[in-house]
Amino acid sequence: MLQAHLDLDPASFVGPVNRRLFGSFVEHLGRCVYDGIYEPGHPTANRDGFRQDVVDLVRELGVSTVRYPGGNFVSGYRWEDGVGPRESRPSRLDLAWHSTESNEIGLDEFARWLDLVGSELMYAVNLGTRGVQEALDVLEYANIRSGTALSNQRIANGSPEPHGIRIWCLGNEMDGPWQLGHSTAIEYAQLAAKTARAMRQVDATLELVVCGSSGAGMPTFGEWERIVLEKTYDEVDYISCHAYYEPVNGDVASFLASAVDMDRFIDSVVATADHVKALRRSEKTMNVSFDEWNVWYQSRYNDVEKITDAEAWPQAPSLLEDSYTVMDAVVFGGLLISLLRHADRVAAASLAQLVNVIAPIMTEPGGPAWRQTTFYPFAITSRLAKGDALRVRLDSPTTPTDAFGDVQMVDAVATHDEASGATSVFLVNRSLSETVTVQIDVDRLGVGSLDSVESLFDDDVHAANTLSHPDRVIPQTNTTARLHDGRVSISLPPVSWTALAMH
Numbered sequence: 001m002l003q004a005h006l007d008l009d010p011a012s013f014v015g016p017v018n019r020r021l022f023g024s025f026v027e028h029l030g031r032c033v034y035d036g037i038y039e040p041g042h043p044t045a046n047r048d049g050f051r052q053d054v055v056d057l058v059r060e061l062g063v064s065t066v067r068y069p070g071g072n073f074v075s076g077y078r079w080e081d082g083v084g085p086r087e088s089r090p091s092r093l094d095l096a097w098h099s100t101e102s103n104e105i106g107l108d109e110f111a112r113w114l115d116l117v118g119s120e121l122m123y124a125v126n127l128g129t130r131g132v133q134e135a136l137d138v139l140e141y142a143n144i145r146s147g148t149a150l151s152n153q154r155i156a157n158g159s160p161e162p163h164g165i166r167i168w169c170l171g172n173e174m175d176g177p178w179q180l181g182h183s184t185a186i187e188y189a190q191l192a193a194k195t196a197r198a199m200r201q202v203d204a205t206l207e208l209v210v211c212g213s214s215g216a217g218m219p220t221f222g223e224w225e226r227i228v229l230e231k232t233y234d235e236v237d238y239i240s241c242h243a244y245y246e247p248v249n250g251d252v253a254s255f256l257a258s259a260v261d262m263d264r265f266i267d268s269v270v271a272t273a274d275h276v277k278a279l280r281r282s283e284k285t286m287n288v289s290f291d292e293w294n295v296w297y298q299s300r301y302n303d304v305e306k307i308t309d310a311e312a313w314p315q316a317p318s319l320l321e322d323s324y325t326v327m328d329a330v331v332f333g334g335l336l337i338s339l340l341r342h343a344d345r346v347a348a349a350s351l352a353q354l355v356n357v358i359a360p361i362m363t364e365p366g367g368p369a370w371r372q373t374t375f376y377p378f379a380i381t382s383r384l385a386k387g388d389a390l391r392v393r394l395d396s397p398t399t400p401t402d403a404f405g406d407v408q409m410v411d412a413v414a415t416h417d418e419a420s421g422a423t424s425v426f427l428v429n430r431s432l433s434e435t436v437t438v439q440i441d442v443d444r445l446g447v448g449s450l451d452s453v454e455s456l457f458d459d460d461v462h463a464a465n466t467l468s469h470p471d472r473v474i475p476q477t478n479t480t481a482r483l484h485d486g487r488v489s490i491s492l493p494p495v496s497w498t499a500l501a502m503h
């Protein structure tokens with residue numbers, strides 16, 4: 001039996017766990033909005049056409065913020081198409097996803113949906129085909145109480161209170177050749193800086209996110225961050241990171257260690273931001289908004305390109321509807337561990353996406369909604385990670401990977417809430433074949449009782465939840481856990497994710 005050892009020390013403090021780490025993302029893409037959160041004919045739909053069963057699951061998931069309305073979609077979006085009387089809203093071509101956008105749902109409806117789920121809106125402006133003026137317009141419409149043309153228009157449209165959006169994304173993935181309005185780092189940085197300055201003239205307290213690279217694998221990665229931050233450093237608060245993971249050429253050992261890549265990605269962006277801070281002799285520290293992350297089987301499907309005839313682009317086609325396995329959920333749980341480990345610099349994160357599209361929640365039109373395997377690590381981590389993130393001292397056997405060399409078989413992070421005394425530990429076992437017994441020293445945290453120990457694993461690592469078997473994979477109580485003399489002992493099955501709650 002392999003052994004690992006974990007030492008928890010309240011002095012190994014990383015940073016406070018920002019609730020915004022548990023954000024998600026709703027894009028006008030496929031069946032995320034239409035036939036996802038919104039289905040007027042559904043038996044559980046409310047007066048606005050929002051599915052109550054989906055609202056209930058989103059609340060259970062514990063989502064703090066929701067980024068909206070894109071994504072690639074936002075780079076061709078005219079926000080004003082989505083407000084006002086529904087019968088006069090235009091249908092438009094959505095070039096990003098080869099779809100027809102009906103604009104039945106827009107800012108006001110989405111803000112009402114967020115009230116139902118209890119989450120904060122993180123709004124992305126279009127810097128692909130549009131610019132400063134349109135960003136100012138949507139800001140005025142959303143946030144000014146009354147007495148101006150656009151705020152009065154919002155009131156007339158049935159939203160008397162301002163939406164009060166605090167955090168804004170300045171465009172999306174502008175380094176990507178697929179992006180409408182794709183630009184060089186300099187071009188984007190100039191536009192982002194001008195937009196940020198203008199928005200801050202309206203409200204100096206807004207929190208602004210500038211686009212980093214759309215992935216660490218982009219040829220411009222690193223240089224893009226440096227150039228963009230050199231031009232925007234004083235105007236913005238966060239730089240974005242996006243990362244999606246899948247097994248490359250069937251290499252599941254490296255896939256299981258995807259958090260190693262996420263760690264390196266965050267460390268590189270933080271190093272670049274701190275380099276620019278030094279160059280500018282700035283007092284300010286730039287944080288990261290990891291506003292798209294997930295497992296996504298991009299190489300498996302090219303379903304968007306199959307939709308060719310622009311005269312017949314469908315409304316809300318089924319796109320990017322990945323079905324997630326036990327192994328995917330273990331990788332996913334590992335990515336959450338990486339985000340918590342960087343709680344000092346990652347101040348916000350958005351799981352991409354929320355419903356039907358690479359999502360933890362799936363829906364059947366007219367039928368039920370269900371939880372994918374990835375739902376559980378997110379919901380449990382969001383519920384248990386409180387107080388401060390702690391860096392753990394970890395001594396683990398290693399396992400070989402092609403992508404990262406030898407990596408620790410067990411990965412872990414902990415959180416401790418001084419006020420309530422609650423301590424949580426999140427662990428993954430990345431081994432494909434070995435059970436690892438972990439000894440966790442919790443003495444210095446004053447832990448006296450184990451409250452819950454939930455593990456996600458299965459003899460079939462490819463098992464998934466489906467419409468016909470929605471509860472095929474659910475977390476199980478890990479009955480191997482024991483607390484004795486300030487030390488927890490627990491066995492982690494191969495390919496497993498575990499959360500312990502103690503006080």
Ligand code: AHR
Nearest residue numbers: 027071072073172173352
């Ligand atoms: O989340 C799906 C897409 O991935 C988003 O629209 C885009 O920003 C990213 O490339």
